[in-house]
Amino acid sequence: MIADSISDLLTLQQVCDLLQCHPNTLRQWDKRGLLQALRLGARRDRRYKKEDVLLFLEKNSLAGGIDENPMHRKCAPRFIDLFAGVGGIRLGFERNGGKCVFTSEWDEACKDVYEANFGHRPAGDITKLKTEDIPEHDILVGGFPCQTFSIIGRRKGFSDTRGTLFFDIERILRDKRPYAFMLENVRSLVNHDGGRTFAVITDCLRSLGYFVHWKVLNGLDFGVPQKRDRTIIVGFRQNHPFEFPTHAETPTKTLSEILEPDEKVDKKYNLSEKVLNKIHSRVKKSMEGPTIWHENKSGNIGVHKFSCALRANGSYNYLTVNGTRRLTPREMYRLQGFPDSFKIPAVDTQARKQAGNSVVVPKIQAVAKAMMEAMKKSPMPVTNHLV
Structure with missing residues (x-):
């Protein structure tokens, strides 16, 4: 018999709003024993003891918070640059005050160009790097390759789809828990395999506790005379009011x-x-x-x-x-x-x-700026994200 009265118990939504986190983050904490829920009724609804939530909040506030917003610190937001190519995404984030703390790229010729411009040589194949060898960071960025997902992979779940390079992004997000991410891919990713590939990717990102946004952006709208549509996926650990940029601040070059x-x-x-x-x-x-x-x-x-x-x-x-x-x-x-x-x-x-193979740098720069501005704003209630 549960001794707590109903008034002493908080719903999943109430705890999400109090801790400013995604419902799936709460579920992960529950599984890991960090903040455990009671399961009530035939539907096994989650309810949290007030005293447990307040103790958890106090403990993690003193420790800097499990999902600390990098914009609340005085130092520059740290990011890692995966599938880096020659560094186009890095340029866009550095122009918004970001500090690159790790780079991965497997192509040796691209590494030569990257080293010539940024002064250090990227680490190699991300699939061969251990998560513990990647430094702590606030934002993960990358232009990952799009590969076909197998029927077996879709049936068993994303973590069993070993043949896709997105698995390594999922692995790093799960283990390192950066506050935000930005991923870039071809426009056709949205409709790949009848939309199933994109659904697996976005469902996976949400299952990791991220509030996910995506949009197809064209290079013609961001300062360069190149018709280049690309899918941009952005995610935050808190429900920030994010809007994708629609154009560059400077006129398009001729x-x-x-x-x-x-x-x-x-x-x-x-x-x-x-x-x-x-x-x-x-x-x-x-x-x-x-x-x-x-x-x-x-x-x-x-x-x-x-x-x-x-x-x-x-x-x-x-x-x-x-x-x-x-x-x-x-x-x-x-x-x-x-x-x-x-x-x-x-x-x-x-x-x-x-x-x-690279990216439209001013477009990435505009997205990075929008992300930084969004993280400065207070998170919104998570009512619409109870999935």
Whole structure:
């Protein structure tokens, strides 16, 4: 028989609001014996003793809090940069006062570029790194690869899907418990495998105790003339009033500001006569330059005042300047919003791949700013997150 009266017991929602945490965080604490609940009635509803909750709150307030908001400290928010590539996401977060404390990237050529620009070499393959070797951090960021989830993986649960690199993000979030995260991926992630892949990912993130937000953002809205849609997923341990940015604070650059004058470009970037004849025979209409000619998968040529999305793989000729030459590596990096001070030590073939695999830096910068601003605001009630 339970001695406590109903008035001395708190509901799951009441405790979430008091501790400013996600319901799934409470469930995890219950399983770990940190803050245990009573189970009442036929539905086995969770109820918490007031004295247990107040003692837990006092204990963790004195200790700095289990889920301490990094914006309440005087030092810079610490972040780790996973699947880092050449460091585009890092640039966006550093421009908002973040301090990178760990980087992981498996590609050696990308490591060379990263080291040339940031002064240290990233750690290797994240799947081979132990969680305890990763330093404490406030924010996890990364542009993880999208891989197909197996039917067995979906049936058994996400932690059994060993073949996906997202598993390593889940592992680090679960073990290190950073206050927030930001993940970047291709637009098609949302609809991959009929939407099941994205559902598994977001359900997993919520099960770890994060309030999750996502949106598809286009590079054209964030200062660069590149039509590049990407899925951005953001999460916080507390229910902050977060809104995705809609545009950059500065006007979008034109191709004239991105492209070098043809007479200053090495002739090795000029198209061969064979390629010239092919694409000019397929273009239906042109316009006054500067323009980017884009060849789609069907072989049709479109002429635009912006660039279609850069690719890491595929033909080097799918994007051409005025239908006469290829983009230089520096121009490709500019289309991603990298500053001209960014060093490109790689050979052209590697540089093109690296630029195509990277992110629109001003877009990441805008998202990072929105995250920092959201964390400065008081969390909202968690009524709509009782899942």
